[in-house]
Amino acid sequence: MIGRICVKLNGRESGRYCVIVDKINNNAVLIDGNVRRRKCNLKHLEFTNKILDIKKGAKTEDVLEAMKKSKIMVLIKKSKIRKKNAK
Amino acid sequence: MPRPNKRSRTFRRVYLRTPKGVSKLVYKRRKPESSKCGICHKPLHGIPRGLPYQLRTLPKSSKKPKRMFGGNLCSSCAKREIIKRVRK
Secondary structure, eight states: OTTEEEEEOSSTTTTOEEEEEEEOSSSEEEEEESSOSEEEEGGGEEEEEEEOOOOTTOOHHHHHHHHHHTTOOOOHHHHHHHHHHHO | OOOHHHHSTTEEEEEEEOTTSOEEEEEEEOOOOOOBOTTTOOBOTTOOOOOHHHHHTSOGGGTSOSSTTTTTSOHHHHHHHHHHHHHO
């Protein structure tokens, strides 16, 4: 389950690729990637066949690196925001 | 009789009360039809219905939902469309 690449279906992040990082309960998981790191209902996700090898509860930077390696497009806009926050 | 172009129902008729206290007939433009979903033709939520000059004053974010296919497809049709593309 952890590391599976999904697509968000609902909300303003719909159509974006994300990765499951952790399991919260039977209905919800923690996701990260091209979306904000957040809790997400499983009904709002569409699963793909690909699985990344990441640890449980991995950091966003590790997730994005793993996504780049598997040739999934990473949104540029988000990295800019992260740089600002780091400063 | 009103002017010939005001006799058809392209303009809606509104009664206004003037400062003098007299009610007066005023001709106004009708609102455009509400925007519809491209697939199921249901009226879309989250899109204001008004004349162009009324919409111009609104902020960009309140004119259509900030979703994939927002403003073109309804939420359920958009969801179906995304699933179709992912499964390809």
